[in-house]
Amino acid sequence: MSFDTIVVVDWSGTASPSPERPSKDAIWIGVASRAGDAGTEYYRTREDAVQALCTLFERECYKGRRVLAGFDFPFGYPRGFAKALCGSDDPLALWTEIAARIQDGTDNANNRFDAAGAINRLFPGSGPFWGNGLQRDIADLPRNKASYENPFAERRVCEAAPGTQPVWKLSGVGSVGSQALLGIARLQQLRKRFGAALAVRPFESRQAPITLVELFPSLIAKTIAELAEPNEIRDRAQVRILSAGLAALEPGVLEAMTREGDPEEGWILGLGHQALIEKAARTTLSSALIPPRLRDDCFAMPQGVEWVPVDDALERLRVALVPITQTETLPVAKASGRVLAADCIARRSNPPRPNSAVDGYGFAHAANGTGVQRLPLVAGRAAAGQPFGGTVPEGHAIRILTGAILPEGVDTVVLEEDCATDGATVAFDGPVKPRANTRKAGEDVTEGAVALSAGHRLRAPDLALLSALGIAEVEVFRPLRVGVLSTGDEIIGSPADQAEPHQIYDANRPMLLAMAAAWDAVPVDLGHVRDDPTLIAAALDRGAAEADVILTSGGASAGDEDHVSALLRTRGHLTSWRIAMKPGRPLALALWSGVPVFGLPGNPVAAFVCAAIFARPAISLLSGAGWAEPLAMTLPAGFAKSKKAGRREYLRARIGADGRVEVFASEGSGRISGLNWATGLVELPDEALAVQPGDPVRFLPYQGFGL
């Protein structure tokens, strides 16, 4: 017997409908048939997803096709729990019991935390369930494990698999407990509907038209990451790739897998057979696979283009490159400099409650008139962190300090400095505006709002905002790795080594590595190699393995000694862009084993300018933070210069004491010290120009390049 159709469901335990636009952490269903058809669907609610599954199951049964449907939540609990809760070892009796306790609305609103608290109440101690994602406390459901006692085993046998989470944990990163409660209740609905036509493995051994199994897509996480499309939503990639892999297994092998494992606790399908499933997924999907992230000809320039204007070159780069997709979850405090991979949703409002903006006296505005106001003071006070529990009667006032929650009966505060008091009464001049000196709840950010969007690079103030909104962890892209390689027979790799008169020290590599670090990338030092194609190829191979993008310097023009271009031309789909800019000469763009290579000029000044103008926005885009424009300011020139049409020029420049932009005395690109003298670049446009002192010019400060 075999399965004709494989369905993989990435379940969700959210309490409200998922966004309209397909997003992660929602329900994704992947369907793959043995015949090779495949597709994915996105659902905003559990109700919609279950309805869709019913329709699918009915259609497949009608056509006489056998279905295997897998779900990414636990089907069972550690041994003994079923018996203790419903008097039977039968895990499906537990399903009936859970379904009876769970209410799950068509809009995803549900009672899972209350239901878990009610179950905990039946057992001594403070478990087995823990974790509460709500603001409100729930009786008998501990928020954390501080006072937690669990009469049952913490994990099922199959949860020895790395990355799995205990079924008891209902909230927090990676938790699966809520999904299990809500999922089991929904699957019980399917059991009722399809009766004997549906079997749940490994609890039931019956050969049925519909078979349900538990899955854990992370078992094949590496292959999913490899086969995911650029920018593909992770959940979608999981269901697409896992369903394809399972559909490609030998029929007998898959059938046997469904029968493995523990008939009371349940089992993760395929545990121990990861390599087999991964191989099947790779084989079946590799024909449809998009080759190494970028197309070989992605940097190609149209035929006949001699000199490429800077803006055209930038635009070509922008459309050619795609960001990395791998993400990780980090505590907010550790995420500075990282790029958000998902929107951050405020978990609470800021401020969470209306509070006082000043030290003073609070009262109800309704009791306030014009002229001198005298209000008797109630005993006690309201301070930040020390709320006043009582109600302030109309016509009375209370001492209130900055940040204190407005007590019941208070909507307005008068500034301490505007008052006189003898301790029993407070006096001030009216009228006072309603709600004066108070902050509304959520006036800064409201709960549920997008506080920061995906693609944003986190800076110090962002950590303050996220923390204030109760966000403890963020999903971020892993840092981009930038390889830096220097080439040239005349170059000495380290300034600690002795240099002959004909040799020069490697100035570019430390500079480019530091630039990569300043751009929040991980610098990968690929060292210096001589002008030897074999050595350069070996260094590029290392770069392709250890970095996401490679910056080389030297040997990038078309001259006889330019081995980097020669090598990239034969093996790296090189496109030499003759960019109409000074300094610059050609910029070589290539792909080495699918990794983009920027062949920068050897000249340190040109290497710096080309890296700032071209590599920086590209690195930002590859990191997930989007294309980065430099910061430009228009300032009066402190110099005179005329230039021809046809190329853009970048001059080393700084702002003088008179607020005008002065330029370095020499434009010679060998003068490294001009880079140090300068604090930015002046950008002169492609057109011909005669700048007079006082004329406005575009100044690009180093800081605006993140340097």
Ligand code: AMP
């Ligand atoms: P190339 O692009 O190889 O023709 O080099 C242009 C100029 O830059 C030559 O004078 C090289 O010696 C110099 N150069 C190349 N690489 C470096 C480097 N890593 N550090 C300092 N100067 C370099």
Ligand code: MG
């Ligand atoms: Mg050279």
